[in-house]
Every structure is written in C-alpha cells, then in structure tokens.
Amino acid sequence: xxxxxxxxxxxxxxxxxxxxxxxxxxxxxxxxxxxxxxxxxxxxxxxxxxxxxxxxxxxxxxxxxxxxxxxxxxxxxxxxxxxxxxxxxxxxxxxxxxxxxxxxxxxxxxxxxxxxxxxxxxxxxxxxxxxxxxxxxxxxxxxxxxxxxxxxxxxxxxxxxxxxxxxxxxxxxxxxxxxxxxxxxxxxxxxxxxxxxxxxxxxxxxxxxxxxxxxxxxxxxxxxxxxxxxxxxxxxxxxxxxxxxxxxxxxxxxxxxxxxxxxxxxxxxxxxxxxxxxxxxxxxxxxxxxxxxxx
Numbered sequence: 001x002x003x004x005x006x007x008x009x010x011x012x013x014x015x016x017x018x019x020x021x022x023x024x025x026x027x028x029x030x031x032x033x034x035x036x037x038x039x040x041x042x043x044x045x046x047x048x049x050x051x052x053x054x055x056x057x058x059x060x061x062x063x064x065x066x067x068x069x070x071x072x073x074x075x076x077x078x079x080x081x082x083x084x085x086x087x088x089x090x091x092x093x094x095x096x097x098x099x100x101x102x103x104x105x106x107x108x109x110x111x112x113x114x115x116x117x118x119x120x121x122x123x124x125x126x127x128x129x130x131x132x133x134x135x136x137x138x139x140x141x142x143x144x145x146x147x148x149x150x151x152x153x154x155x156x157x158x159x160x161x162x163x164x165x166x167x168x169x170x171x172x173x174x175x176x177x178x179x180x181x182x183x184x185x186x187x188x189x190x191x192x193x194x195x196x197x198x199x200x201x202x203x204x205x206x207x208x209x210x211x212x213x214x215x216x217x218x219x220x221x222x223x224x225x226x227x228x229x230x231x232x233x234x235x236x237x238x239x240x241x242x243x244x245x246x247x248x249x250x251x252x253x254x255x256x257x258x259x260x261x262x263x264x265x266x267x268x269x270x271x272x273x274x275x276x277x278x279x280x281x282x283x284x285x286x287x288x289x290x291x292x293x294x295x
Contacts, residue, residue: 052271053271060265061078064234065077065232065233076250077250077269080149080236080244080247081246081247087150088157089210091157092161095157099161100169101168104173106190120162132227134155135227136226136228139151147230147243148240149237149239149240149243155223155227156224159216160216160217163213166209167205179197180198183196207287207288211288214280215277224246231253247269247273
C-alpha cells in the first residue's frame with residue numbers, strides 16, 4: 001500500500017522542528033550543568049574569602065609559622081613555593097620542549113615512537129603520589145639529596161614533564177606544514193626551520209601548556225609530603241639544598257588543627273595561594289599573547 005504523499009511531506013516537515021527541540025533541550029542541559037559548577041565554585045570561594053579575609057594582613061605575609069594563631073604567618077611557605085617554581089620551571093620548559101621537538105621533528109614515525117606516545121599519555125594521568133614515591137626512592141635516597149628543595153623540584157619536574165611534552169607536541173602539530181616546506185625550500189636547515197619558524201608559531205600553545213603545568217605544580221601536596229617536605233618551617237630557604245615547605249602543605253597543616261583560629265589562617269592561606277596562581281597565570285598569559293602577536 002502506497003504511503004500518501006501528504007503524510008510523507010508532513011513527516012519531512014516535522015524533522016527540522018524535532019531537531020530544534022532536541023537542540024534546545026541539549027543546550028538547556030549543558031547550560032544547567034555549567035551554571036551548577038560555576039555557582040558551586042563561587043559559593044566555595046565566597047565562603048573561603050569570608051572566613052579568611054580577616055586574617056589577611058602584612059604581618060600574616062611576613063611572619064613565620066607559630067603554635068600561637070595570633071603570631072602565625074605564611075612567609076616560609078610562600079618562599080618555599082617560589083623557590084620550587086624557580087627551580088622547576090626552567091627544567092620543565094627545557095626538557096619538555098626539547099623532548100617534544102625531538103619526537104615531532106626528528107624522531108622516525110615508527111613503532112618505537114608510537115610506544116613512547118602511548119606511555120606519555122599514560123604518564124600524564126598517573127596519580128601524583130606515585131611520582132612522590134619515585135622521587136623518594138630516587139632523589140632522596142639514591143642520590144642522597146634529602147628533604148631538600150632540589151629533591152622536591154626534581155620530583156615535581158617528573159610530574160609535570162608529560163603534561164608539557166604532550167601540550168608542546170600538540171602546539172607543534174598545529175603549525176602548518178607549508179611553513180616548514182617554505183623555510184626548507186629557501187635553504188634553511190632543519191634546526192633553523194624549527195628554531196625560526198616552528199617554535200615562534202607554536203609558542204602560544206607551548207606557553208598555555210606551561211601555564212597549566214605550573215598551576216598544577218603549585219597546588220600539589222601529595223608528592224612533596226611523600227619525599228618528606230616539612231609541615232613546620234620557621235625560616236626561608238636560602239639554597240636549593242635547604243629543607244622547605246610550600247603553601248599547600250602549610251594550609252593542610254593548619255586545617256588539621258582543632259582550633260578555629262588556625263582554620264581562619266588556612267582560609268587566608270588559600271587566598272594567598274589563589275593570588276599567587278592568578279598573578280603567575282596572568283604573567284604567562286601576557287607572555288603568550290605577546291608571543292602570538294609576534295608570530
């Protein structure tokens with residue numbers, strides 16, 4: 001029995017309307033999910049700000065930790081975090097970008113390269129405590145670096161390297177092949193092409209990966225606790241071989257205290273950590289945008 005043409009036409013006309021309804025439904029669901037996360041984060045930050053704002057002061061920033069809440073400060077934790085950043089950042093950038101350049105521009109695209117790529121993707125998702133245990137065995141015990149800043153920086157470098165390598169590879173792959181071919185056609189060597197053409201074009205993506213890696217590194221606690229970073233340090237480190245503490249460990253130490261005053265100090269420490277992260281991310285974003293305009 002033949003289907004009437006009027007029914008077929010009505011069915012065809014209903015399809016766009018059904019698709020629009022599904023699109024609106026999906027849009028509403030995704031918007032609700034996004035708003036839920038944003039509102040939850042805003043409420044959490046508002047609670048931390050209300051609890052810790054009263055404890056923020058110049059004395060809090062310039063004083064060392066103490067058993068007495070009214071005298072406790074965060075100076076040693078800020079100094080340790082900045083020291084760790086200064087030591088970790090150059091190592092992660094040089095080794096991560098160098099490894100990515102080799103894998104993308106020089107290594108043969110064979111079975112070995114595919115195995116390395118799979119391992120890099122897996123390492124980027126390994127829990128941070130595993131890197132802490134590796135740093136404890138390798139840097140603290142085998143190399144006898146002890147509970148020093150250098151041992152912490154090397155451990156954090158192992159943690160962040162897969163992230164930087166993968167992000168740098170993606171940025172290099174995004175550079176059009178025509179730019180490489182043009183440079184080689186003009187007589188440039190492989191290294192000149194990479195240094196003068198590929199890297200400037202990929203630098204915004206590389207710096208984005210560094211921003212994400214540094215942000216994760218500043219907020220990590222588990223690997224540093226595993227290698228023996230101290231929870232109470234009453235001095236600012238003066239060399240890479242000194243003991244240290246960092247902002248997340250100091251905050252964790254204060255939250256474990258039963259006194260309500262220490263919890264207010266922990267909230268103030270969270271605000272300081274957020275401020276440091278925002279400042280560093282803002283600087284890195286400015287450098288990324290400047291590199292993008294230059295490219």
